[in-house]
Amino acid sequence: MIHMVKLSVGVASVEELESFRNERAHWWGADYGEDVHVHRTRMMPRRAAEMEGQSSIYWVIAGSIVLRQPILRLDPYTDEEGKNYCDIIMSRDMVRTVPYPKRPFQGWRYLDPKDAPPDIGANENAGALQIAADLARLGLL
Numbered sequence: 001m002i003h004m005v006k007l008s009v010g011v012a013s014v015e016e017l018e019s020f021r022n023e024r025a026h027w028w029g030a031d032y033g034e035d036v037h038v039h040r041t042r043m044m045p046r047r048a049a050e051m052e053g054q055s056s057i058y059w060v061i062a063g064s065i066v067l068r069q070p071i072l073r074l075d076p077y078t079d080e081e082g083k084n085y086c087d088i089i090m091s092r093d094m095v096r097t098v099p100y101p102k103r104p105f106q107g108w109r110y111l112d113p114k115d116a117p118p119d120i121g122a123n124e125n126a127g128a129l130q131i132a133a134d135l136a137r138l139g140l141l
Contacts, residue, residue, distance in 0.1 A: 002050045003111040004088075005058045005065060008041070008071065013047060014067055017059060018094060023129060037090045040077065041108060044086040048074045058111055064099040065117050096120045 032038065045051060051096045056068035069090040077085040100117040 001054050001113060003055045003058055003068075003113060003116055004045065004048050004051065004071070004108050005060060005102065005111040006041075006108040007060045014061060014094070017061065018068075032075075032089060034089075035092055037092050039088045040085050040088065041088060042085060043107065044074065044076060044084070044110075045110075047110065048086075056095075056116075057088060057098060057108075058097065058116060060102045062071065063101060063103075065097060065102050066099050066114075067094050067096045068119075069094055072110055078119075 008017055010018065039057070051071050052073045053071070055071050057071055058065045058068045060066075069095060072089045072091060074085045075089060077087045079085065097117040097119055
């Protein structure tokens, strides 16, 4: 299993990303007829078989990974000009994670499960992990 990490470009907060859930699929004509969140990216992951139904996309907002969404499946899409894309079909559920600093990058990257930040409230150490993440973001850890 492998996760994906992606910058949420142009989004300043978790609440703003949540507000886009209903709009984004319609921007590209990607209506899957389900209650899902769709994000279109240029490249199909080579490790797609390891991701579908078992991984999450971890979203970077304002320089930190702050939430994840379970990936249901990855569907190929070809536009009218013949360009190939990958539609990432995700659960609408957004699970907040302990914030983890992440530098800017283009596209998406694989994220090893051992390197993924834990969900907030996933364990009794979530408060301590939150403090550690804040200190790391400030360069104090």
